[in-house]
Amino acid sequence: MDRALYVAMTGASETLRQQAINNHNLANASTTGFRAELLASATAAVQGPGLPTRVNAAAGTAGWDTRSGGIQQTGRELDVALAEDAWLAVQGRDGREAYTKAGDLQLDASGQLRTASGLAVLGDGGPIALPQAQGLTIGGDGTISIQPLGSGSETLAAVGRLRVVRATPEQLQRGDDGLMRSRDGAPLAPASGNVVSSGALEGSNVNLPEAMVNMISLARQFELQTKLMKTAEDNAAASSTLARMTG
Known part of the structure; x- marks a missing residue:
């Protein structure tokens, strides 16, 4: 079978994975403290005889977005x-x-x-x-102090950190x-x-405009890869027809 089919298939599979990551980021755009996962892919040469002109898409790891949220x-x-x-x-x-x-x-x-x-x-x-307490404060070093029940506002007791x-x-x-x-x-x-x-x-550090652009780009990329798979299938069918006609 034409190696182009494998190239398109692995590319489409990787695009679906990236779509899932991007959609997860979008879904958490308002989640407190969320850190977005970065999209990534890698390439691997198609092994076998012939010129090394084709590559397969493979899963890659880019980690997470280290930027702070607002x-x-x-x-x-x-x-x-x-x-x-x-x-x-x-x-x-x-x-x-x-x-x-x-x-x-x-x-x-x-x-x-x-x-x-x-x-x-x-x-x-x-x-x-x-x-149980009437009030609670958290200090800059993380110390938790409470106002015990029945006491005045001037009374604070450290109970944890x-x-x-x-x-x-x-x-x-x-x-x-x-x-x-x-x-x-x-x-x-x-x-x-x-x-x-x-x-x-x-807040979340998800960049909404960037994530929306990624969503559109990935959808178009997936569409192109599925068209390539259909073209490879049509080429294979045409080759079979020609082989029967000349056989």
Whole structure:
């Protein structure tokens, strides 16, 4: 069979994968702290006799967009935005420590601090659970202080501290769940100083115009590749007809 069919088929398959990634980015354009996955593909030479004039498309990994999202002031006491190289430690679905920029925190019925997606937020000693209180503040270093029930506004008690780590993009890898993890599997070092801004959230870093242009471009690319597959099929049928006529 003509190798052009394989070239078109692998290209169409890779385009579908990139469409799925781009659509996932679009769907999370308003998700707090979301980091967009980058589109990528690679080429591999078609092996066999003949001139090396054709290549197959192959899956490639470009990682994730390291740009920060915009900061929005909310005034909510449980919302936190983190410094550019600071990440909030959470417990992933697999039980391992993972990192996120999603700072829209909330308390569940048992007083455990969680992200909006339900992941337990980690402190220095594990998941953070807070007692009932009249008020709550989160300091720049991640320290959580509460105003105990029945006390005045001048009374604050420190009850925990967010585990915030410092990491460069080279130290992190993005999982399929959108969470970051240490490349070597070891827990990252805690961040120091004022790395937390209370009453604010970092938005998604998805570039909407760019993602929309990518969606249109990928759709046209897929259409071209399917037309090429149809052309290869027509050529094969014409060749079979000619072979029967001359046989």
